[in-house]
Amino acid sequence: MLQDVSMTNMSGVRARFAPSPTGYLHVGGARTALFNWLFCRRHGGTFVLRIEDTDILRNIEGAEQKLIDDLRWLGMDYDEGPDVGGPFGPYRQSERRDLYDAAVKKLLAEGNAYYAFDTPEELDAMRKAAEAKKESFKYPRPDPLPTEADAARARAEGRPVVVRFKTPDAPITVHDEILGDVSFETGQIEDLVIVKSNGWPTYHFAVVVDDAEMQITHVLRAQEHLMNTPKHVFIQRALGYPTPKFAHLPLVFNIDGTKMSKRDKHKVVRTAVKDRLKTKQWTKETAAQIAECRADAFDKWLDKADTELDMAQVTRLAVAAGVVIPEIDVHDFRLSGYLPEALVNFVALIGWSPKDDREILTRQEMIEAFRLEAINKTAGRFDREKLLAMNTDYVAAAAPDRLLGAFRDWASVSGSALSKLDDAVAADLLDACRGFRTFRDLEAKAGVLFIPDHAVSYEKESVKKVLEKGEGRGYQTLQALLPQLDSLEPWTVETIDAFIRDYCEQSGAKMGDVAQPLRVAVAGRPVSPAIGQTLVLLGKSSTLARIRRCLDLRTRAM
RNA sequence: GCCCCCAUCGUCUAGUGGACUAGGACACCGGCUUUUCAUGCCGGCGACUGGGGUUCGAAUCCCCAUGGGGGUGCCA
Numbered sequence: 202m203l204q205d206v207s208m209t210n211m212s213g214v215r216a217r218f219a220p221s222p223t224g225y226l227h228v229g230g231a232r233t234a235l236f237n238w239l240f241c242r243r244h245g246g247t248f249v250l251r252i253e254d255t256d257i258l259r260n261i262e263g264a265e266q267k268l269i270d271d272l273r274w275l276g277m278d279y280d281e282g283p284d285v286g287g288p289f290g291p292y293r294q295s296e297r298r299d300l301y302d303a304a305v306k307k308l309l310a311e312g313n314a315y316y317a318f319d320t321p322e323e324l325d326a327m328r329k330a331a332e333a334k335k336e337s338f339k340y341p342r343p344d345p346l347p348t349e350a351d352a353a354r355a356r357a358e359g360r361p362v363v364v365r366f367k368t369p370d371a372p373i374t375v376h377d378e379i380l381g382d383v384s385f386e387t388g389q390i391e392d393l394v395i396v397k398s399n400g401w402p403t404y405h406f407a408v409v410v411d412d413a414e415m416q417i418t419h420v421l422r423a424q425e426h427l428m429n430t431p432k433h434v435f436i437q438r439a440l441g442y443p444t445p446k447f448a449h450l451p452l453v454f455n456i457d458g459t460k461m462s463k464r465d466k467h468k469v470v471r472t473a474v475k476d477r478l479k480t481k482q483w484t485k486e487t488a489a490q491i492a493e494c495r496a497d498a499f500d501k502w503l504d505k506a507d508t509e510l511d512m513a514q515v516t517r518l519a520v521a522a523g524v525v526i527p528e529i530d531v532h533d534f535r536l537s538g539y540l541p542e543a544l545v546n547f548v549a550l551i552g553w554s555p556k557d558d559r560e561i562l563t564r565q566e567m568i569e570a571f572r573l574e575a576i577n578k579t580a581g582r583f584d585r586e587k588l589l590a591m592n593t594d595y596v597a598a599a600a601p602d603r604l605l606g607a608f609r610d611w612a613s614v615s616g617s618a619l620s621k622l623d624d625a626v627a628a629d630l631l632d633a634c635r636g637f638r639t640f641r642d643l644e645a646k647a648g649v650l651f652i653p654d655h656a657v658s659y660e661k662e663s664v665k666k667v668l669e670k671g672e673g674r675g676y677q678t679l680q681a682l683l684p685q686l687d688s689l690e691p692w693t694v695e696t697i698d699a700f701i702r703d704y705c706e707q708s709g710a711k712m713g714d715v716a717q718p719l720r721v722a723v724a725g726r727p728v729s730p731a732i733g734q735t736l737v738l739l740g741k742s743s744t745l746a747r748i749r750r751c752l753d754l755r756t757r758a759m
Numbered sequence: 760g761c762c763c764c765c766a767u768c769g770u771c772u773a774g775u776g777g778a779c780u781a782g783g784a785c786a787c788c789g790g791c792u793u794u795u796c797a798u799g800c801c802g803g804c805g806a807c808u809g810g811g812g813u814u815c816g817a818a819u820c821c822c823c824a825u826g827g828g829g830g831u832g833c834c835a
Contacts (some may be wrong), residue, residue, distance in 0.1 A: 397833040428830040587785040636798030716794035
């Protein structure tokens with residue numbers, strides 16, 4: 202097994218991405234995964250996916266699969282992981298309990314760890330007391346240390362029994378590949394819990410054991426873990442493990458500098474809903490009806506309890522209030538119709554740069570240019586505008602096949618009605634909409650062409666402006682156009698465009714005087730692809746049917 | 760409070776003592792293209808947090824201040 206690994210991994214680099222299965226992959230997590238992936242690919246190393254599911258209560262059913270799907274969508278393949286196996290498995294911490302148990306046993310036996318029996322309430326009280334005295338709380342190490350017998354007695358009494366690491370009384374300096382040396386004085390680090398009262402290891406302990414057991418050489422993780430590093434190094438030393446190289450990545454924030462969090466989704470919708478309530482457009486009852494939830498749940502949600510409503514309910518409120526829920530998870534961007542390669546490129550540029558003026562880079566170019574030393578120390582902000590611009594560039598530059606494939610993926614994942622189009626029509630649609638920014642935008646622009654003719658609704662303003670104005674000049678144009686379009690053969694972009702041009706020449710009308718009435722008649726609003734493309738996408742019979750219906754609706758209204 | 764990290768246009772960044780009147784991209788503003796909406800093209804605006812050093816010379820090195828952020832859990 203080990204020989205097998207060394208044959209394909211000349212550099213010996215082994216890095217991992219270690220998410221906990223609590224939901225979809227967050228863009229911040231995706232960036233961490235990406236840097237690990239780029240680093241491994243750059244050095245011909247091995248990229249490992251490990252699921253950190255030691256907090257049994259927080260694990261969410263199906264989250265692991267979602268994580269894997271998102272990683273795959275982004276194109277980050279891993280060499281070892283829960284679903285692909287590998288020589289250092291299993292790759293779920295919940296399946297590695299024996300390893301942790303053996304390690305604690307060793308620590309306990311050598312006097313590097315000890316039992317503690319405090320209840321959460323007692324700990325809380327100690328922390329509060331310290332805070333009241335403006336002191337920083339540090340767990341008071343008992344002297345003498347409790348014995349195995351003490352632990353047995355505590356268990357018998359029903360007290361919680363945890364194991365704490367006996368942090369050495371020594372200063373420590375850890376080297377970070379990005380930040381340089383970071384020093385901590387003696388006594389700065391408390392005796393942290395390494396085994397919970399339910400017997401499972403804490404993150405700090407499991408991560409150390411697994412990184413060593415999996416022979417991880419480089420730990421690239423978010424900077425929020427910097428303060429954990431000395432703890433981990435102390436534990437590594439006590440266990441006789443080598444210390445991997447650390448690289449703490451700068452954090453990623455929202456554009457306003459706040460932390461990117463799933464709560465932002467609720468926040469945006471809550472603000473919009475409160476606005477509706479304030480302006481009396483909605484009452485709490487109507488809002489609860491829109492959300493399809495109980496009134497008390499709605500009240501609680503409004504009062505900042507995010508967990509009271511689920512995303513489906515919040516989404517209904519967002520749609521009704523006309524606000525867009527911000528994308529936070531990778532999956533959100535997928536649903537919004539972004540290209541994974543654009544997201545990857547964009548995210549790579551937060552905290553890293555190839556050190557020249559290139560911004561659009563292929564995966565291969567990123568791999569070749571990737572250096573740990575080129576990673577910034579400064580936190581970055583997630584600028585959606587720039588992502589959008591980058592996605593627009595990627596869409597414009599994508600090969601037709603690739604674009605079609607991505608469109609198909611988006612249509613099926615998002616459940617768009619456009620998923621029913623056959624390849625030829627979808628390709629025409631993509632072509633007709635050139636310049637679109639996301640697939641969602643494309644749907645907004647041309648989706649109406651693929652609904653039943655009788656379902657087209659007419660935007661009042663547009664009808665007034667384009668059709669009714671000037672004593673119904675727009676309608677008159679449609680009347681004149683109708684029989685001629687009816688006899689137009691064949692029905693192609695070229696023939697339609699030529700026809701409209703001729704019509705304009707003969708009648709002295711401007712292009713807009715003809716195209717706009719047609720557009721509104723056919724789409725219900727003044728927005729659609731170029732008129733020739735629009736009509737071809739629609740097909741001749743639907744075009745005629747929609748124009749007739751438009752005219753008909755007018756007579757009925759009069 | 761205590762500990763730790765960071766600091767160039769609004770945002771992402773280039774810059775590692777002289778080539779800096781600080782470069783690029785996004786956003787913004789103005790113009791052009793256009794049958795709509797977009798796209799595209801051209802131009803413009805716009806930054807070294809402050810103060811002390813070091814040096815012939817500092818965006819670049821050091822110190823202090825200020826600001827921002829992270830940590831301070833039987834979460835990861």
